[in-house]
Amino acid sequence: MLTADTMRDLYDDVVTARYYEERLQEEYLEGKQPAFDISAGPIPGELHLAAGHEAAGAGVCAHLRDDDTVTAPHRPHHVAIAKGVDLEKMTAEIFGRETGLCSGKGGHMHLYDPDVNFACSGIIAQGCPPAVGAGLAAKKRNTDAVAVSYLGEGAIDQGGFFESLNFAAVHDLPVVFVVEDNDWAISMPQERVTDVENAADRAGGFDLPGERVEFDDVCAVYEAAEDAVGRARSGNGPTLLSVQVHRRMGHFMGDAEAYRPDEDVERAQNLDCIPRLEDDLRQAGVSDDELMEIREAAEQRVDDAIEWAKDQPEPAPEATYEDVFSNPPQGRPMAAEQGGDE
């Protein structure tokens, strides 16, 4: 059993992430109801929420330091929160504001926080090779930093994933691949696209350990990740970890999930990592009042971040042309001169 302090920290992460998703959902739907119009409302673009995935974010990232690298997929918020990404700047980015993590250029699928070595991307399995690269850099520099790549169970059929497992294994790189298995790749249930039930079985054939955490139990994820991250940090190579999580919402906001049986939606709602962790905390002697305190503090932090973000200015149109290069060539990009302003 984990210590009460460890569980309190995990609880803080998961309730922060859950409340954050609930608040983002509210904000996102503003102006998009009753008829859903993706172009309306305060949050631009698509939004993929991670409610139901929190155990995978908190349980793994609890073992990471700022100098460890995380690459997350298109559903990144809970991992970002657990990794310690600046909550205010992340929120401002999601709202498309100038003071956002990426000056409004990245958006919710493309969050970067170099202070804690966090990145994410919108292409399935794209984060696997860069995590291998971070592991390679750590090995070459002889540091004990590790890299963690998160991906969904739908991504385990992607070539980049297979190639990354092989490369990391061959070079004994300090990488942990974390599959967040929520059973659904948009409309595709896992059994219709993958002939292994357990994503960790993909480790077979690459000579690396594969482990499955069957339930989205934060404490069990924490313990499995302790082994995997410890193995990586001590120079013993990569691990593939698969964590059962649950998709409590559609693939993206606006997804009516017509393809998904009602029983499955219900099942995902009932299998919730938060009440499970609360039971564990109570058993460890933590009172309901204390849980309430942690939750309220988390909610306050989220509300403050959202309020702050909404007050931030939008970027100036001219900023479109900045940041294409770190060492910009002379002159402006050609089309910036459209409109005859040269």
Add this chain to the structure above:
Amino acid sequence: MSQQASEREVTMSRAMVDAIATEMRENDEVFYMGEDVADYGGIFDSTQGLLDEFGHDRVMDVPISETAYIGAATGAAMEGMRPIAELMFTDFLGVCFDQIYNAMAKHTYMSGGQVSVPMVLTTAVGGTYNDAAQHSQTLYGTFAHLPGMKVVVPSNARDAKGLMHAAIRDDDPVVYMFHKRLMGLGWMPAPEGPKTAVPEEDYEVPIGEAEVKREGADVSIVTLGLHVHRALAAAETLADDGVDAEVIDLRSLVPLDREAILDSVRKTGRLVVVDEDYHSFGLTGEISALATERAWDDLEAPPERVASPDVPIPYSRPLEQEFLADSEDIADAANRVTE
């Protein structure tokens, strides 16, 4: 073209699906593969309703393995079947690019013409809804630049259906690029225009024939996809200012209807090329070069190019609005060449 009063107006996605369904009914060798195309019906409604009629064997949901299923479509096509494979967002091209430009596009040539690859690669293109750098690209130029694949881009329902019939029947690989904003999705309202009358019966829009969407005497605006509608809106504004713009919808990039472009430029003496793809090394450069090489004596002003800047597509609204050309940008360019 005269339209029967009884002809129904349909969305572009409906028109595409009509053509696919007809071809599937008539030819058992036609099948559709892609991510979320069966039970979901296509994220952009590109296969809505096909599963009910044809079942999972012919409307196949696939693993997220673009290299495998697009390569598999190529292989099935080389066996003589007529697969349609959908790449959900054109931005995902990078994942499976080798199978597209080294396999699908080149087998015919490399085999000395012994092999053909009669497949269609459909893919959604375009921005305008703040989906940022990895989900908003247009990439017309990328596909059109690499030889061996035909490339079509419908701007309305009538062409969407006719081009789909032509694409499926073509013995070569055809890349069929549809703009999300034109599909008629409930959650992404389309501009006026793409929803048109569409005949019930099947018909082909020949691959490689541009269409004059609006005749004019003063300037040729050459474009495709979403920007056909923006160019037509610009032409209305220009007309108010006494500039008579001709609007050409390319409809096909490969083959490119060079004669239609040159005919128009020779008539008007002025050219504006409009592209949602990146500015450099793309469509606008190609068509401007064509006009200067072959209609130099008729040109009364250097061609103007309106395209996306050479910048990854930004997320935030004011940035994306700056990035994407609108009707005003097109009208401004037309005014500059006619000054």
